[in-house]
Amino acid sequence: MPRNLPLLSYLRAFEATARLGSVTRAADELGRTHAAISRQLQLLQDQFDAPLFDKAGTGLRLNEDGATFYATVTRAFDLLEECYHELKTGRSEASVHIACSATFAMAWLVPRLGEFYRLRPGCRVELSMSSTARDSGMSRARDGVDMTLSWDRLSRPVVQRHFVPLGPVSFGLVSAPDYPFRSEGNGSSFPVRISHGHMDGQWTNWQAATGHEISASDELCFPHVHLCVSAAVAGLGVALVERRFALKELQSGKLVQRSEFLTFNDGFVAMMNPARPLSPAATAFLNWLKAAFSEEQI
Known part of the structure; x- marks a missing residue:
């Protein structure tokens, strides 16, 4: 059997108007127009077949019936709000x-x-x-x-x-085992370096921190580190990577370490x-x- 209750929108308009003492302020709080709130209040009072407010200057004041109903609506809204926040907080936690x-x-x-x-x-x-x-x-x-x-x-x-x-x-150089790579003192040279397209300055900063000079004829860029690792495994060049992201490939022999790793x-x-x-x-x-x-x- 359906509940014999006013629409929730009517009750919200009533509660806000009674609490704020103004249709205008209630409309602002609820994001509705003055006319819409007034219409909802009128429909609610029509259902009661009795007024719930008296005029008070430019605002409204609850009459006796309105005050009795407001006390009940407020308790119901408080319970709803409390339960809502408990459930929401419990879910987020x-x-x-x-x-x-x-x-x-x-x-x-x-x-x-x-x-x-x-x-x-x-x-x-x-x-x-x-x-x-x-x-x-x-x-x-x-x-x-x-x-x-x-x-x-x-x-x-x-x-x-x-x-x-x-x-x-830890950051260092890796490549496929058969990729052409030449080491000379504190430097190394190879055809292609593999870079992450969104990590600016990695090669420059690594060279400055390690003193290792790099000479590469070309560069390939990828948007993710795992693509850089895959490109190195495929023999496309030498990648500068964080060690844990190439660890499986290093352990399996698909990649080899080509430099010391710089650790932070x-x-x-x-x-x-x-x-x-x-x-x-x-x-x-x-x-x-x-x-x-x-x-x-x-």
Whole structure:
């Protein structure tokens, strides 16, 4: 049997007008026109077959019937609002929103998520892909992100935001075993270098930090690190990569190390969103990340 109740839009118009004492202010709060709110109030009073307001100067004042009904509507709205916020907060605390590069998600995070879910079966991880691991990931995903995972210390050596260190990052040269590569003292030469198209200055910064001079006749650019690694495996050139993203290929012999790796201690960081306090789920995920990085063998 259907409930014998006024439309919710009528009740919202009534509650806002009674609370604010003005149709105009109620219309502003609800994003409706003055005429629309007035019409809803009139329809509600028609259903009651009695007025709920008296005129009070340029505004409205609840009469006796209106005050009695307002007390009930307010209690009902308070209960609805309380339940809504409890459910919404409970849902957000059971999930964590992460922004990270597609390469990190594919090569490291997603293969390990089963471990996190076994530890926290009631928690879910939501991912937003950024084109790079740069500090812009947070602004790209906006306030819904709990943390942004950043590792590109060659392009962005300084982290501007509040961050939690997770582990080291190491950058070096890799290529297919049979790719032509010549080493001469503190330098090396080869036909093609493979670069990430969105990570400016990686080669220049790596050379400046290591003192290793590079001579390459040509350059190929790709938008993701995993594509750079795949291009190196295919024998297209020499790639400058973070070691963990080429670790499987190095261990299998598909790639060989062509230089020493430049290490940044605590270079992999979680940049926290200052506008979003850590939920229990985000705290659990961050602690799991710290433990996973501390146990990692690279």
